[in-house]
Amino acid sequence: MVAQSAIYQLIVPKEKLQKVLADEIKAVSEEKKYYNMDIQRINQHTSAFNEITHYIESDNGKEKVEVWFARELQSVLGYARWENFTIAIGRAVESCKSQNINVNDHFREVTKMISLAKGAKREVKDYMLTRFACYLITQNGDPKKEEIAFAQGYFALQTRRAELIAEHLQQVSRLETRDRLRASEKQLSRNIYERGVDDRGFGRIRSKGDTALFGGHTTEDMKLRLGIKSTRPLADFLPTLTIAAKNLATEMTNYNVEQKDLYGEQSITAEHIQNNVSVRQMLGQRGIKPENLPPAEDIKKVERRVASNEKKIEKTSNKLPKKVE
Template sequence: MKTEIVHSLTSTFEGHAQQTDGGVEYWLARDLQFLLGYAEWRNFGAVIAKARIACEVSGHPVSDHFVAVNKMVELGSGSQREVDDIMLTRYACYLIAQNGDSKKQEIAFAQTYFAIQTRRAELIEQRLLDAERISARRKLSATEKELSDVIYEQAGGNQDFALIRSKGDQALFGKSTQAMKAQWKVPESRPLADFAPTIVLKAKDFAAEITIFNAREHRMASEGAISQEHVTNNEAVRKTLLDRGIRPESLPAAEDVKKVERRLASEDKKSLKNPDGLDS
């Protein structure tokens, strides 16, 4: 396919993209019909039907990607008539392209266009999740350092910090730190938190923040008092998680957060060298 045709089709497809009030990108099926080279709505409807089945088979809710709507169209006489239409997500468009007539130049282009756009969206979403986890890990580190400082200031030494944190883990997971390390296959020299999923990092951080607040508020001056406070807070956080159907000790380990940091840093360097590139 010639470069000028590719650029023209890219501009045309992107020009027909719209957004909901919530910022979700979509295309209207009757616009896509002509973009993909289908003159008859009936024939295009058969392609949409196949795409719906493919969506369902893939495990995605069809109603999330194919939304029936009505719109007014101009008739030759100058009057208007209401017709059925469908709001399509990028993923729905991709499925339609995959089920279309590949001999059509427009379909051949759309199959690649929407595949790349869908992949790009997935990469962006994963990067945001990775960045959120890194941020949660750094926040927990800062909170635990503050807790260590509080123990040192009020209990006369921060040698008790590791013990207090361990008791907090026991209360949160219902298992010891060592047991969770063994379960998640965490190297002995590494902190458990480096392999914890984001929800666990935030849970540990919340419990530690409450411990810091109450330790200062009530001027707790012993390891025993601060330790009991920390256990109570982790037990309360665990109860909240269990009430919402989340059992922290049953969650799978996440990727080593240090590896995630290195990967994102590497991707940033690559993007500076090749701003238009897309990793596969």
């Protein structure tokens, strides 16, 4: 994984870095993520996906099987080119195989007629897909695209009520944000170990960063304030917004440690404190004080629930009939 600080160095000129970081802080404070779509937007997407849902008879003829066609799904997911969409389908098929699941139960190559100019028609390749197949396809798409972020929740749930989809999307957003913080802290630890700071020093740097972000409250203060066991990481109980704020401050530290070639605990601590202060100030301008936000559910429980739901997708997704008329 390439650290975001490294990406900044590659694509952002030095004089533009502060604007980029300011924009990110603004996005963090306003939680401008597709995963936080409002109910109205979710209902709009739900209608679009429901409109391309088809039903065919199962092998026993006693129930209906939900299916989608790739050509229609391509459009709703925002793919402009069929060739690009087939790449995601191919990856989904490989993912299905890697789980030792019969591909033919969920992916079926079919043909359809498309209209051309002057009333002409042409036969093209298409795919009939189950809910599980559609879910795998969205997992191999770009979650930064609103349609794909939504679709991951839509196909993950058997009951597609807007509130449940919204809850699922928010849970996934929090898990991904927590993963990004882990990655940026791991990168910071590598950076500072090369610059004369040991494990204890790293712990002190992180703690002083927390104190700056939370307005003078130490990491232990915040654990007591939020009712968190001293042995558990504070970030595992923070809301998505606060985790994202911590991650941004850490990425800023990563960037400046490298750019300024900082060395030693004192200079790196000062840098990390300043970055957390900057993030806190930007949040404060929008009336947000991180220390006053309520705790979130234990992220370990969220991880288990999301993982459990994902394991159920294939089992609750009806298989394609062996013969399709």
